[in-house]
Amino acid sequence: MPIHLFSIRTGILPFIISGLLLVPAISTAASNPPDFSGAWTTYRGNPGAAGGPSRFMGGELNLVPAAEQARQDFISVTEGTNHGAGNSCVGGGMPGSMLGSGGYPMEILQRPEQLFVIYEAHNEIRRLYIDDEAQNPDDFFAERNGYSSAHWEGDRLIVETTRLKTQVDSRYPHSNQATIREEYYFDESLTDGTRVLAADMTMTDPLWLEEPLVTTKRWQELSDYHVLTYECTEPVWLDEMEVLYEEAGLEMIQE
Amino acid sequence: MKNYLVTIIATIFASSLSTIAIAHHSAAQFDFGNTVLVTGKVEEVRFANPHMRLILEVTDDARGTRDIEFEGHSRNNMRRQGLMPDMFTVEDTVTIRIAPMRNGNDGGYVTALRTPDGEEVGRVTAAD
Numbered sequence: 001m002p003i004h005l006f007s008i009r010t011g012i013l014p015f016i017i018s019g020l021l022l023v024p025a026i027s028t029a030a031s032n033p034p035d036f037s038g039a040w041t042t043y044r045g046n047p048g049a050a051g052g053p054s055r056f057m058g059g060e061l062n063l064v065p066a067a068e069q070a071r072q073d074f075i076s077v078t079e080g081t082n083h084g085a086g087n088s089c090v091g092g093g094m095p096g097s098m099l100g101s102g103g104y105p106m107e108i109l110q111r112p113e114q115l116f117v118i119y120e121a122h123n124e125i126r127r128l129y130i131d132d133e134a135q136n137p138d139d140f141f142a143e144r145n146g147y148s149s150a151h152w153e154g155d156r157l158i159v160e161t162t163r164l165k166t167q168v169d170s171r172y173p174h175s176n177q178a179t180i181r182e183e184y185y186f187d188e189s190l191t192d193g194t195r196v197l198a199a200d201m202t203m204t205d206p207l208w209l210e211e212p213l214v215t216t217k218r219w220q221e222l223s224d225y226h227v228l229t230y231e232c233t234e235p236v237w238l239d240e241m242e243v244l245y246e247e248a249g250l251e252m253i254q255e
Numbered sequence: 256m257k258n259y260l261v262t263i264i265a266t267i268f269a270s271s272l273s274t275i276a277i278a279h280h281s282a283a284q285f286d287f288g289n290t291v292l293v294t295g296k297v298e299e300v301r302f303a304n305p306h307m308r309l310i311l312e313v314t315d316d317a318r319g320t321r322d323i324e325f326e327g328h329s330r331n332n333m334r335r336q337g338l339m340p341d342m343f344t345v346e347d348t349v350t351i352r353i354a355p356m357r358n359g360n361d362g363g364y365v366t367a368l369r370t371p372d373g374e375e376v377g378r379v380t381a382a383d
Contacts, residue, residue: 079283080283080284086305087305087306089304089305104331120331122304122305228331228334230304230329230331231303231304231330232303232304232305234303235301235303235308
C-alpha cells in the first residue's frame with residue numbers, strides 16, 4: 001500500500017507542480033490584460049495589398065420563416081423612403097453596432113472594471129462590465145445593445161450580451177431571446193506595425209435563427225485620429241421649436 | 256436676379272461614401288451612377304447628422320428659378336472630406352455635386368461642394 005500511495009503521489013506530483021506554475025501565469029494574464037484602448041476602423045489590410053479582406057468573415061443569417069416574414073414586412077414599409085432607424089438618429093444596436101456602425105470609426109476606453117466602446121455613428125455606446133462590475137442582466141431593461149458582461153480568459157476578453165430587444169430594423173434581425181458572445185483579441189499586426197483587433201462573434205437566437213450567426217470582425221488602429229461626436233437629434237428639436245415660435249408669432253433666437 | 260447655371264454631367268461615378276448614405280435610410284431614390292453639378296445661391300444650410308440639408312436658389316432654362324432642397328453626407332463625413340465651419344453661408348453661391356433623383360425631380364444627394372472661394376469639399380473637379 002505505501003508503494004501504491006507513493007506511486008500515486010509521484011504520478012500526481014508533476015501535475016501539482018505544473019499547476020502551481022500555471023496559476024501565477026494565468027493570474028498575471030488576468031491582472032494585466034492587453035489594453036484595447038484606441039481609435040479603430042474597419043480592417044483594410046496592408047497598404048497596397050491587392051484585394052483586401054471583407055468587412056467581416058463568414059456569417060450567414062438563416063432566419064426561420066416567421067422571422068423572415070417580419071423582416072420582409074419591415075422592408076415593405078420602409079423601402080424607397082427616408083424612414084430608417086439611422087435617419088431617426090437611432091443606433092443600430094447589437095450586433096449591427098459592432099459589425100457595421102455605418103462605416104464610422106469606434107473608440108475603446110478601457111478601465112480594469114469596464115470597457116467602453118464608443119461607436120462614432122449616433123454616439124452609440126456600449127459598456128462591457130468586467131467581472132464583479134457586471135450585475136444580473138435580468139435586473140435591467142432590454143435595450144438595443146443589450147447588457148454586456150465580460151471577463152478575461154488570458155489575453156482575450158469574453159463578452160456575453162443578453163437583454164436585447166427584438167429588432168426587425170437591423171441588418172441582423174433577431175428576437176429578444178437572442179444572445180451574443182464576442183471574443184476580443186489582438187490579431188497579427190499589419191506589416192507597418194499597425195495593431196489589429198479582432199472579435200469572434202456568435203449570435204444565438206432560439207426563436208428567429210435556424211442556426212447561430214458566426215462571424216469574425218477585424219479593425220485596424222487609427223493613429224493620430226480624431227473621433228468625433230455625432231450630434232444628430234438637435235435638428236428635430238430645432239424644427240419643433242421653430243413651429244412653436246411661429247405659432248406664437250414670436251421670433252426664435254437660436255441657431 | 257442673377258442667373259445661375261445648372262450643369263449636368265453624367266458620369267459613371269459612384270461615390271465611395273454612398274454606402275454610408277445607404278446606411279441611414281434607403282437611397283433608392285438617388286441615382287449614384289450619375290454625377291450632376293448644380294450651382295446656386297444658398298438659401299438655407301444645415302450641416303447635421305445623419306444628413307446635411309441644403310436649399311439652393313437655382314435657375315435654369317428648363318424650369319426657371321426656384322428653391323431646391325438637397326440632402327447629403329453627414330456632417331462628420333463632410334468634415335472628414337474637408338468641410339470647415341463658416342466656409343460659406345446664406346447668400347453665397349456654391350457648386351455642389353449630387354446624385355440626382357431617379358424620377359427626374361429637383362433635388363438629390365450632395366456628395367461634394369465648391370465654395371465661393373474655390374475651396375472644395377470632396378471631389379467636385381473629378382467630374383468636371
